[in-house]
Amino acid sequence: MRDLFLSNCEKNFIQKIVSEGHRLDGRNYNESRKLNITFGSDYGSCIVTLGETKVLAQVTCEVVQPKQIRPNEGILYINVEISPMAAPQFEANRQTDLLVYMNRLLEKCYKDSKCIDLESLCIVVEEKVWSIRVDVKVINHDGNLVECASIATLSSLAHFKRPDITRSGDSVIIHTLSEKDPIPTVLFHYPVCSTFAIYNSDILLSDPNFLEESVCTSSTEEESNINGGLLVVGMNQYKEVCLLDLTGAAIYNTNIVHKAIMNAADKCKDIVDLVKKLIASDDNLRQKRVKINFSDIITTEHKMSLCKKDLNIKLKNYNVDNITKIDDSDEEMEKNCMEISKYDVVSAAIQHTAEMFSKKGGSKWIEISSDSDED
Amino acid sequence: MDVDESQLKDFKLKPMKCEFNVLSKSDGSAILSQGETVVIVSVNGPLDIKMQSQSIEKATLEVLCCSKGGKPCVADRYKENIIKQTCDAALLSNQYPRTGITITVQELEDCGGLLPCSLNCACLALINSGLAMRCVFAAVTCVVDEQGDIVLGPSKEQLDTARAVLNFVFDSRDKSLMTGFTEGSFSEDTYKEAMERCRVASDLVFAFYRDIVKQYSKIIA
Amino acid sequence: MADVYKLIHPVKFCNDYLSRNIRPDGRSFKQPRSIKINVDSIKTAEASAVVKCGNTAVVCGIQLELSPPKAEEPNVGFLVTNVELPALCSSKLKPGPPSDQAQVVNNIVSDIVLNSKCVDLKDLCIVPDKLAWVLYCDIVCVDNDGSLVDGCIIALMASLKTLSLPKVSYDAETEEIKVDPKSRTKLEIHSFPIVTSFVVYRLNQSNIILADPTAYEEDICGGSGTNLIVCYNKGLFCGTQKFGGSNLSKDCQDDALKTAKERANIVENIIDVCIRNHKNSSINE
Numbered sequence: 001m002r003d004l005f006l007s008n009c010e011k012n013f014i015q016k017i018v019s020e021g022h023r024l025d026g027r028n029y030n031e032s033r034k035l036n037i038t039f040g041s042d043y044g045s046c047i048v049t050l051g052e053t054k055v056l057a058q059v060t061c062e063v064v065q066p067k068q069i070r071p072n073e074g075i076l077y078i079n080v081e082i083s084p085m086a087a088p089q090f091e092a093n094r095q096t097d098l099l100v101y102m103n104r105l106l107e108k109c110y111k112d113s114k115c116i117d118l119e120s121l122c123i124v125v126e127e128k129v130w131s132i133r134v135d136v137k138v139i140n141h142d143g144n145l146v147e148c149a150s151i152a153t154l155s156s157l158a159h160f161k162r163p164d165i166t167r168s169g170d171s172v173i174i175h176t177l178s179e180k181d182p183i184p185t186v187l188f189h190y191p192v193c194s195t196f197a198i199y200n201s202d203i204l205l206s207d208p209n210f211l212e213e214s215v216c217t218s219s220t221e222e223e224s225n226i227n228g229g230l231l232v233v234g235m236n237q238y239k240e241v242c243l244l245d246l247t248g249a250a251i252y253n254t255n256i257v258h259k260a261i262m263n264a265a266d267k268c269k270d271i272v273d274l275v276k277k278l279i280a281s282d283d284n285l286r287q288k289r290v291k292i293n294f295s296d297i298i299t300t301e302h303k304m305s306l307c308k309k310d311l312n313i314k315l316k317n318y319n320v321d322n323i324t325k326i327d328d329s330d331e332e333m334e335k336n337c338m339e340i341s342k343y344d345v346v347s348a349a350i351q352h353t354a355e356m357f358s359k360k361g362g363s364k365w366i367e368i369s370s371d372s373d374e375d
Numbered sequence: 376m377d378v379d380e381s382q383l384k385d386f387k388l389k390p391m392k393c394e395f396n397v398l399s400k401s402d403g404s405a406i407l408s409q410g411e412t413v414v415i416v417s418v419n420g421p422l423d424i425k426m427q428s429q430s431i432e433k434a435t436l437e438v439l440c441c442s443k444g445g446k447p448c449v450a451d452r453y454k455e456n457i458i459k460q461t462c463d464a465a466l467l468s469n470q471y472p473r474t475g476i477t478i479t480v481q482e483l484e485d486c487g488g489l490l491p492c493s494l495n496c497a498c499l500a501l502i503n504s505g506l507a508m509r510c511v512f513a514a515v516t517c518v519v520d521e522q523g524d525i526v527l528g529p530s531k532e533q534l535d536t537a538r539a540v541l542n543f544v545f546d547s548r549d550k551s552l553m554t555g556f557t558e559g560s561f562s563e564d565t566y567k568e569a570m571e572r573c574r575v576a577s578d579l580v581f582a583f584y585r586d587i588v589k590q591y592s593k594i595i596a
Numbered sequence: 597m598a599d600v601y602k603l604i605h606p607v608k609f610c611n612d613y614l615s616r617n618i619r620p621d622g623r624s625f626k627q628p629r630s631i632k633i634n635v636d637s638i639k640t641a642e643a644s645a646v647v648k649c650g651n652t653a654v655v656c657g658i659q660l661e662l663s664p665p666k667a668e669e670p671n672v673g674f675l676v677t678n679v680e681l682p683a684l685c686s687s688k689l690k691p692g693p694p695s696d697q698a699q700v701v702n703n704i705v706s707d708i709v710l711n712s713k714c715v716d717l718k719d720l721c722i723v724p725d726k727l728a729w730v731l732y733c734d735i736v737c738v739d740n741d742g743s744l745v746d747g748c749i750i751a752l753m754a755s756l757k758t759l760s761l762p763k764v765s766y767d768a769e770t771e772e773i774k775v776d777p778k779s780r781t782k783l784e785i786h787s788f789p790i791v792t793s794f795v796v797y798r799l800n801q802s803n804i805i806l807a808d809p810t811a812y813e814e815d816i817c818g819g820s821g822t823n824l825i826v827c828y829n830k831g832l833f834c835g836t837q838k839f840g841g842s843n844l845s846k847d848c849q850d851d852a853l854k855t856a857k858e859r860a861n862i863v864e865n866i867i868d869v870c871i872r873n874h875k876n877s878s879i880n881e
Contacts, residue, residue, distance in 0.1 A: 041411065041484055045443065052399040056481065058444035083441055085479035087400040088419040092439045092479075135444045139415065139481060140398040294483040295408030298392045452696050453703035460820070460840035551843035559711050560834035563853055 004089050006214055014215040018199045024211060025051075030263060032207040033144075037155050037275065039282050040294045043182060044160030047297065048152040051209060052142035057152035058135045059160040063174070066122070066129040074121020075131040078106045080149065086141040098145075105146055105245060106136065106153055109191050109234045113242040116157065117186035123165060123172055130162055132185070143210035146232050150193035155275050159282065160185050189236040190272040193243060194264045201227040201253050204260055206267065217248050231257070233264040237272040388515070388528040388579050389488075393496075393587050395503045403504020407496035410530070411486035416496040418504040420476030434471035436463050440480045440493070454480075454490055458497055461544055461554045465498070467507040476506065487531040491516045491542050494554075495580060502588060510546040512553055513580035515573040517541055519561050525569050527576050541569045545577040610816050614799050621810060626855045628792070628808035629743075631863065633750065633870045635758050636878075645754035650810065651741035656751035658759055659732040662773065665721060673720020673728035677706045677735065679748055685740040686811070697820060704837065705735065705748050708827050712789035712834040715756065719784055723766045727773065731759075742810040743793040745825055750790070754867050758874070759783045789829040790860035793822035794852050798842040805848045807855050817841045826856035 014024065027033070033051030040046065044059030066073060080102045082090050090096070110116065121130040134156060136149050161182035166173045197208035197216040205212055208230070216228035229248020235241055241261060251257060285292060389410030398404035401417035408414075421434055428435050438459040440451045462478060478500070480493045491514035498512050518529040518537035526533055534540060539559030546553045552570070561569075602609045602620075613620045623629070629650030638644035641657035648654075665672055679702040683691040694702075709715070720729040733755070735748045760780035766773055795809040795817040805824065806813055814822055823841030827834050833853070838844055844852075 041486070042443075047483070054398070056443070056483065060444040081441065083439055083479050083481070084419060084437075084477045085398065085401065085415075085417040085439075085441075085481055088402070088422055088477070092437070092477075133444065137441060137443075137481065139417075140400055142399055291411070293408070293411050294413040295392055295411065298394045298406055298408055298413075449699045449703050452699040456696065456700045456820070457839055463818075464840060464843075546843055549843075551845055552838060552849070553843055554840075555836060555838040555844075557833075557836050558707065560829060560832040562832055566833055566836070566853075 004087075004214075006211075006218065010211070011215050011218065014211060015199065018203060018205065018212070023205065025209065029204060030206050032267065033209070035151070035271070035274070037151070037278050038294065038297050039155075039159055039278070039292055041292055044156045045294075046152060046155045046159060047139070047294065048148055048155060050144060050148040050151070050207065052140055053144055053148045053209075054139040055145070055148045055152040056137045056139055057149075057156035058137075059132060059156045060135070061130050061132050061160075061162045063123065063128050063172075064131040066126060070118075071126040072122045072129075073118040074129045076111050076116055076118065077131065077133045078103065078110060078136065078153065079133065080106065080136045080138070082138045082141070086138040090141075101247075102136075102146060102149060105193065105232060105234075105243065106134075106149060108245075109150055109193055109243045110134075110153055110157070113189075113191050113234070113236075115187055115189050115191055115236070115242075117188060120186050121162075123167070128172060132157075132160070132162075141210065143213045144195045144207050146193050147195045147207065150191075150234070151271060151275070154190055154192055154272075155279070157185055158187055158190070158275060159279050189238060189240070190275065191234050191236040191242040192268045192271050193232050193234040194267050194271075196231045196233070196260045196263070198229045198231055198248070198251070198256065199227070201249070201251065202256065204231075204256060204263065206263060231260050233260055235261070235264050235268040237269055239265040239269065388576055391495075391580075391583050393499055393583075395499070395587070395591050401504075403500045403502075403506070405496050405499035405503050406483075407492060407499060408484075409488060409492045409495065410528070411484055412488050412492045413483040414489070414493045414496045415481045415483055416493065416500040417479045417481075418476070418497075418500045418506070419479075420504070420506065421471040421474035422477065424475035428475065429473045431472055432469060434466070434468040435475045436466065436468060436478070437475060438462065438478045438480070441482065443482045443485070454493065457490065457554060457556060458494060461494060461512060462497060462501065464553055465508050465510055465512050465546070466501070467509050470507050487529065487534040488516050490514075490556075491544075494544055499584065499587065502584070503591075510548045511581070511584060512544050512546050513577040513584070514542060514544045514554075515576045515580065517569050517573055517576075519559070519565055519569065523565070525565070525572055527572060539565075541566070541573070543570055543573045543577075545574055547581055550574050550577060606816065610797075610813075611799060614797065614804065619806060620812070625804060626807045626851070628859055629810075631750070631866055633754055633866060635754050635870055635874050641755075643755045643759035645751045645758070647747050647751040647754065649743060649747050649750070649808065651739055652737075652743060652747045653739040654735060654737050654744075654747035654751045656733060656735045656748070656755045658755050659734070660761065661730040661732065662722075662727055662764070662775075663730050664726060665724070665728040670725035671721045672717045674730040675709065675715055675717060675720070675733065676730065677702060677709060677733045677752070679705055680734065680736045681740065681744075682736065685737045701744055701748065701821070704745055704825065704835075705752065708745075708749060708789050708791065708835050709752070712787045712827070712829045714753070714785055714787045714789060714829075715783065716786055722764050723768070726768075726771075727764070727766050729761060740811060742812075742814050743808050743822060745822070746791045746793050746808065749827070750863060750867065753785075753788060753790070754870065756783065756785055757867065757871055787829050787834075788860075788864055789827050789834055790863045791825055791827045792852075792856040792859045794824040794826070794855075796823045796841040796844055796848065803842050803845050803848050805844075805852050805855075807852075807859070824852055826852055828856045828860035 036049040038047045046057055048055050080099055082099055084090050084092055123129055134153055136152055138145060161184045163182050164175045164180040197205040197212050199216055217230060227249055229246055232245040234243025392408045394406050396404060397406045398417050401419055403418040406415040436459055438455045440454045478497055482489060494514035501508060517525050517527045518533050519539040520526055520537055539561040541557045543552060544554035632648040634646045636644060637646045638657050642660050644657040646655050679698055681689055681695060681698040683689045689695055722728055733752055735751060737744060760782045763776045763779045792807060794805045794807055795813055797804050797806060797817050809822060817823060818841055825837040
């Protein structure tokens, strides 16, 4: 399947509303989408959801011979895969630019920042070391893959525990999980990437979605877009910068980098705190022998009807409470509200019923729909 | 096929949970857990594909199985082949000539019975995608244990110690065998009995499908 | 004339034959093609066989190697099968890395060898934790005219039956290995899996099965390769695989199992006779 192209009016529209202070999904410039981290039954497996972007990470380990130049260090290997599951435009087993770019960024962020104590992974010098492999799989691509993948890599590395070993003479015995408690990986610091989309070289959008990402890096027909770009900032919990990467146009406004770093510092700290908290509570549950499994992410909370396409536009003044109020009074309304889409949006069905209802007296609804027309 | 209610109680499968529309970018997607095994499947199609892989008669089906960690291996190709041939038989792919349909299967948890779970999840994702289908299909696993008894919906320990593992996929119209694959050795009688039991148990899977679709579509309900 | 008819109306051409209870190549539905086996055909391999089932030709060669066993299973040797489908065996294949079909056939073959337990891998261990045999079984298809798995398994079993392992002495202190190619012991084969392939064809609202199909019959039934593979091993079934094609009814399945049993006995006989002949002739030399 060929690449996805955006029409000029889509691009112009996004450019325009961003310059007017809005975003398509109703967020503020600095607002991130909802972050969710779930751990699987194995050590070192997790799914990270950032809005609609979903990434699966799994850490595995094996005993290998060390590299000759570093005989007393373990090996960390990061591998990113983007299958057609992420979005239809990707092909299976194809090395795309995006893949290479993501792989390199993650390597910079986790390998080159030396956040893992590689020396602790050594078993016998020059003979046996642990090789740790992180497999990052993109399940759904709705923008900001780098941030989502980096949170997934960090959480899975922090969550991972390798089997314990015993050395007796020449031979090394690897204990299974039931024989001896596994050992967690030592992390010196917790780096996390965050992405900012730059619009008109002075507006910073944190956590851009797919549309915002594509618009800021592409150019429109009339005016070539020289002022947009993507800025990735990697920072750890001590607010130290580990990674800076810019794609797109050159920045002539130095303040913007400073602003991005200031923004990222708080955000990264929050994310790292969240990751640490979740891992601690996960550890607690495991000690109580609670079975943890990915099947927990299957819920029936957000159900959509098969026949309706959902809308990912959010109205700024829109408020969920409005519906629920009307809800209680009308049976038919209740039925429809069972199928509120997962974005909490005004889907076509609800708008329709609202219009009918407004004849009775709810003038609020008319206001909202006229609001949306203006937008 | 008429099934006695009391008889059905013996035909217990592992608890199943499913959610549709988990992926926003795919045309159809489903996540399914059978016991502790969890799989996520996305379906994209009909798509515009390269000239050389287009077929003038029917849609070109492509299946990709991704394991959770480690490198891809030969066993993945075998899984892809089974899923592809089964979906090919179930899809009315001659309605979409010169196009491609991609099915991607991602393992999330493997506690035994990954392939049957992937097949069921692929079927659910196809239902969700709205592609025209001849029939739906249900995969059921059973094992022949050390004593020679047939156990439906085996646990991981039972799978590891089993003498033979038999998997069957039935179609929804006349419950005939669409796909089957086995491990280990077994006698002819065991094979036939296992198949009949699985055939009856497939009703449970179809009932589950109906249940799920009902929840998501008010037209049927 | 028939060629043109076949080209223009491929389905009707096939239906015309099958509705008269005969197949396009003149066989009846359950009649397999003739089999020719030659053992010890490649002198550079430790054991080898060439098998022809109709036009399908498969060569199998076994190489031996010594290697330390895996740390997790110190008393187990290795048997590695590798099925190759080079571009020369079929016009559908292109040269390059192993095709998906080759990988699938390889997986089926190695599963059958594993499930039937025809070689006890513990027999391949020489000194636990130190030394074990590795059997590299390379199976190359020279001409693919359907029922590939049948041919691969027959060739593999015939080669394994003629394989003998040289004596190895291992000095525990000096870790010196001595191989004596003169004195050999035969490798014990514990079971005899034989595979019969079928395709399921839909003819006038009912399904029929065709045993030992040709490549043309495989194509016309849809799916890649054969639809039903039944492996029979001395009274037990050790692997039945069904994929693609039409659905399988109960009658067809019973028929298929029966045919597979009968054919397994015949093929076993052919292999035994062939090996006996080979032994006699080598003694005479």
